[in-house]
Amino acid sequence: MKKPKILIILSIISGLMLIVSLGIGLYTSNEIKNRTESMNQINNKNIDYHIMMILNEDDETYSESFYTGIRTAASANKISVETILIGEDQYLKEVVDRMDMAMYAKVDGIILHAYNNQEIIDKINQASEMDIPVITLNENLPDSKRISFAGNNRYSIGLNVGKTIASITSGRGHIAIIDRLDYSFNKDDEGLLILGLNEVFNKYEDLALSLRRETVQGVLSAETIATEILDEYPNIDGIYCADSKSTLGIVQVLIDRNRVNDFTVIGFGDDDEILQYIKGGVIKGTIVTDNESVGVASIVAFHDYVTTGISKSDFFPSIMMIDKSNVDAYIRELEVDDEN
Amino acid sequence: MKTKASIKRYLILFSASIIVLMTLLSLYSLGIMNRYKEQVSTMFENHIYLNAIEEEIVVLDENLLGYLSTKSSTRLNDFLISLDQLDETLDEFYNKDISHNELLMRNVTNLISQYKTESDLAITYKRQRNVIEYYKHYEKSKKIKGFIFEYIDSLNRQQIETNSLSYTVLLQQTRILQIITNVIIVDLIIFSSLIVYMLLLKMIRPINALYHSAEEISSGNFETEDVIIESNDEYKMLAEAFNQMKNNIVKHIDAVKLQAEIEAELQNEQMKNLKMAYLLDNAKLSALQSQINPHFLFNTINAGVQLSVIENASKTGEFLETMSRLFRYNMKMQQDHCTLGDEIQNIKDYYELLKVRFRDRIKFEFEIDESLLGLSMPPMILQPLVENSYIHGLSSLESGGTIKISCKKMYNSIYISIADNGIGMSDELIEMILSSEASEQIGMKNVRDRLELFYHMEGVMNIISKDGTTVMITLPLKVLHV
Numbered sequence: 001m002k003k004p005k006i007l008i009i010l011s012i013i014s015g016l017m018l019i020v021s022l023g024i025g026l027y028t029s030n031e032i033k034n035r036t037e038s039m040n041q042i043n044n045k046n047i048d049y050h051i052m053m054i055l056n057e058d059d060e061t062y063s064e065s066f067y068t069g070i071r072t073a074a075s076a077n078k079i080s081v082e083t084i085l086i087g088e089d090q091y092l093k094e095v096v097d098r099m100d101m102a103m104y105a106k107v108d109g110i111i112l113h114a115y116n117n118q119e120i121i122d123k124i125n126q127a128s129e130m131d132i133p134v135i136t137l138n139e140n141l142p143d144s145k146r147i148s149f150a151g152n153n154r155y156s157i158g159l160n161v162g163k164t165i166a167s168i169t170s171g172r173g174h175i176a177i178i179d180r181l182d183y184s185f186n187k188d189d190e191g192l193l194i195l196g197l198n199e200v201f202n203k204y205e206d207l208a209l210s211l212r213r214e215t216v217q218g219v220l221s222a223e224t225i226a227t228e229i230l231d232e233y234p235n236i237d238g239i240y241c242a243d244s245k246s247t248l249g250i251v252q253v254l255i256d257r258n259r260v261n262d263f264t265v266i267g268f269g270d271d272d273e274i275l276q277y278i279k280g281g282v283i284k285g286t287i288v289t290d291n292e293s294v295g296v297a298s299i300v301a302f303h304d305y306v307t308t309g310i311s312k313s314d315f316f317p318s319i320m321m322i323d324k325s326n327v328d329a330y331i332r333e334l335e336v337d338d339e340n
Numbered sequence: 341m342k343t344k345a346s347i348k349r350y351l352i353l354f355s356a357s358i359i360v361l362m363t364l365l366s367l368y369s370l371g372i373m374n375r376y377k378e379q380v381s382t383m384f385e386n387h388i389y390l391n392a393i394e395e396e397i398v399v400l401d402e403n404l405l406g407y408l409s410t411k412s413s414t415r416l417n418d419f420l421i422s423l424d425q426l427d428e429t430l431d432e433f434y435n436k437d438i439s440h441n442e443l444l445m446r447n448v449t450n451l452i453s454q455y456k457t458e459s460d461l462a463i464t465y466k467r468q469r470n471v472i473e474y475y476k477h478y479e480k481s482k483k484i485k486g487f488i489f490e491y492i493d494s495l496n497r498q499q500i501e502t503n504s505l506s507y508t509v510l511l512q513q514t515r516i517l518q519i520i521t522n523v524i525i526v527d528l529i530i531f532s533s534l535i536v537y538m539l540l541l542k543m544i545r546p547i548n549a550l551y552h553s554a555e556e557i558s559s560g561n562f563e564t565e566d567v568i569i570e571s572n573d574e575y576k577m578l579a580e581a582f583n584q585m586k587n588n589i590v591k592h593i594d595a596v597k598l599q600a601e602i603e604a605e606l607q608n609e610q611m612k613n614l615k616m617a618y619l620l621d622n623a624k625l626s627a628l629q630s631q632i633n634p635h636f637l638f639n640t641i642n643a644g645v646q647l648s649v650i651e652n653a654s655k656t657g658e659f660l661e662t663m664s665r666l667f668r669y670n671m672k673m674q675q676d677h678c679t680l681g682d683e684i685q686n687i688k689d690y691y692e693l694l695k696v697r698f699r700d701r702i703k704f705e706f707e708i709d710e711s712l713l714g715l716s717m718p719p720m721i722l723q724p725l726v727e728n729s730y731i732h733g734l735s736s737l738e739s740g741g742t743i744k745i746s747c748k749k750m751y752n753s754i755y756i757s758i759a760d761n762g763i764g765m766s767d768e769l770i771e772m773i774l775s776s777e778a779s780e781q782i783g784m785k786n787v788r789d790r791l792e793l794f795y796h797m798e799g800v801m802n803i804i805s806k807d808g809t810t811v812m813i814t815l816p817l818k819v820l821h822v
Contacts, residue, residue, distance in 0.1 A: 007534060007537065007538055007541075008538075010530075010534055011531065011534045011535065011538065014527055014530050014531040014534060015531060017523070017527045018524060018527045018528065018531055021520050021523045021524045021527060022364075022368065022524060024516075024520050025368060025372070025517060025520040025521065025524065026368075028513050028516050028517050028520065029371060029372045029375050029517065031513060032372075032375045032376065032379055032510065032513055033375050033378070035379065035506060035509065035510075036375065036378045036379045036382050047442070047443070050443055050446065050447075080442075080443045082443055082444070082447070097483075100483065101451075101487045101490075104450065104451050104454040104484050104487060105446075105447040105450045105451050105454075105487070106450040106454075107447075
């Protein structure tokens with residue numbers, strides 16, 4: 001007696017479907033299990049050191065490349081970094097509390113966006129007394145008990161900017177500086193920047209630093225200052241902006257007022273827009289620092305200190321002036337880095 | 341016969357398969373539910389413990405503040421109890437190996453430890469009534485509590501972020517699993533139904549085959565093919581028994597049929613014998629009637645008397661002798677058969693009597709193969725034919741005629757012919773004689789019928805009407821021998 005073929009075929013298909021469905025079901029449930037297991041892990045379990053990093057979240061030094069440097073160096077040295085970001089306007093109020101928290105939490109080290117502020121210096125010293133090494137960023141604070149500093153050499157920046165402006169203006173003009181508002185009591189660092197600039201400008205009789213302004217709210221504040229310069233300081237024909245937001249703010253005003261050709265603008269940072277403005281001749285040059293190396297240097301300094309008791313006292317990243325002559329090569333380099 | 345497979349086994353196998361499949365499905369569902377449970381536990385266990393820690397710190401702080409405010413030993417005791425509970429919760433958290441960010445959790449633990457230190461100091465200074473110091477340390481403990489809560493919030497946030505991602509994936513996977521489970525359930529129903537259907541077919545088909553075969557047999561068709569069942573189960577046994585029963589019935593019917601045929605044949609034979617006896621009796625009656633014809637008998641006897649009176653000689657004696665022989669032969673007709681020689685002798689006697697009556701007007705010629713005289717045949721065959729030739733062929737002729745009787749053997753047959761040169765017969769009459777049932781031709785028909793019955797063959801007699809009438813009898817040689 002032959003069974004109808006269609007029934008057998010249907011049974012086989014149905015059986016196969018059953019097996020396949022069960023297979024997919026098991027596979028999916030295994031994925032759930034795997035996910036559960038991956039979720040159930042204890043993160044940062046196998047670490048040797050715990051660092052608390054307290055940063056000013058508005059400072060553009062702490063770009064993605066800075067964090068890349070931190071991650072790379074921390075991972076290589078089995079260090080876990082806890083990042084606490086404080087807004088610039090709240091920074092002075094909160095940083096001391098966060099340092100207290102770090103000390104109460106008995107962290108192994110602190111990386112601190114520091115200002116030349118006595119409260120901060122006291123906390124650095126207190127932490128140091130509790131055997132918590134502190135690495136400062138932004139401000140060197142050589143008088144505190146910090147173990148190391150990693151950050152830009154503002155004197156070198158002043159020299160670079162000065163040379164570029166002198167070259168572009170052929171040694172003639174009145175220059176204004178738009179810097180970020182500094183919370184330091186001691187203005188020595190600003191002196192370093194101006195010292196560098198003046199060291200160059202002094203070589204030219206007709207080139208002088210005529211105005212210095214500070215921004216507090218990035219683009220908006222920079223736009224206000226730019227408007228003030230245009231309206232009230234007609235003799236100013238060159239501007240150096242110490243951060244990228246101010247740079248973009250100034251440029252925006254110059255474009256709006258159709259005064260681009262009347263000013264030599266030197267900016268800071270390597271934002272895409274800034275690089276495009278350099279290519280277009282709106283900005284004559286921009287200062288670019290190696291933030292990744294700052295991140296790496298701060299971790300290395302900590303690790304060196306806890307392992308050998310000695311660390312490099314300060315680290316200055318390389319400074320580069322990007323202008324029309326090398327902007328294309330720099331963009332290509334960035335693209336290659338992105339691809340990698 | 342021991343069956344390898346049986347319906348019982350099929351049913352057990354099928355039921356077991358369904359039970360196994362259903363069990364698998366249940367286990368599968370349970371397994372998936374278990375994994376959901378694990379995932380959900382992982383998602384929320386952390387929250388539960390962190391919230392417990394937070395609540396215990398709140399209670400701890402309330403008790404600390406209570407003690408510092410009232411210096412009540414009860415509050416201090418509560419504070420110490422809360423402290424133990426917090427330690428227990430922390431130990432439980434770590435012992436259970438609950439997922440967490442070790443970095444932040446270490447901070448929480450260290451902060452709790454620092455909190456304990458500061459609160460202990462606050463209590464100590466309170467006992468010492470050092471208000472400034474206990475307040476300072478209490479404030480520190482409060483600050484640390486704030487940090488702890490911040491970290492707990494941070495840990496909870498991290499867990500929520502992880503959970504959000506996991507929940508999205510879990511939701512997708514749940515949907516997939518839901519679809520798959522539905523597919524499995526539907527597929528299982530279809531699969532089981534197909535298996536049940538095929539099993540039923542397997543069970544019903546042999547019964548159907550048996551039913552159709554039985555229906556055929558009941559309608560009288562025993563020629564149906566045997567029911568063949570390939571499976572080696574009870575149905576095969578049933579089919580074999582059924583086939584055997586059918587074949588036995590067929591054999592029995594064949595035997596009955598054969599017996600009936602034999603009986604019918606026997607009855608037929610008896611009927612033939614009765615018919616033959618009847619025909620023989622008829623022939624005898626006819627012969628007797630013709631021989632004992634009073635007129636004939638009278639004339640004959642008168643002639644004998646006249647001869648014996650006038651001549652008182654031997655011829656009368658011969659005549660009477662011939663007549664007596666004729667009567668004797670007629671008497672012999674009571675037997676089933678005689679020889680050809682007897683029949684020839686009877687005709688000769690008959691001729692002798694006719695010669696006395698008609699002198700030389702009727703002549704007889706004999707052309708007999710002597711070797712055939714001993715052959716057997718039914719009696720009273722030739723005399724009616726000769727008489728028929730004489731009466732219908734020659735008697736109306738004034739000039740008389742000749743009746744020629746010849747017997748020849750050719751191949752395996754004997755050919756006997758009675759030919760006269762009389763008036764002949766019309767074709768219609770010949771046709772009528774050979775197939776007639778009319779009583780007028782009773783003599784010829786009787787002869788033909790008896791010959792056919794005796795030899796079990798037809799067409800033994802033929803009549804040709806050409807220059808008179810010739811009656812041809814063809815007899816098989818084999819039966820003629822006595």
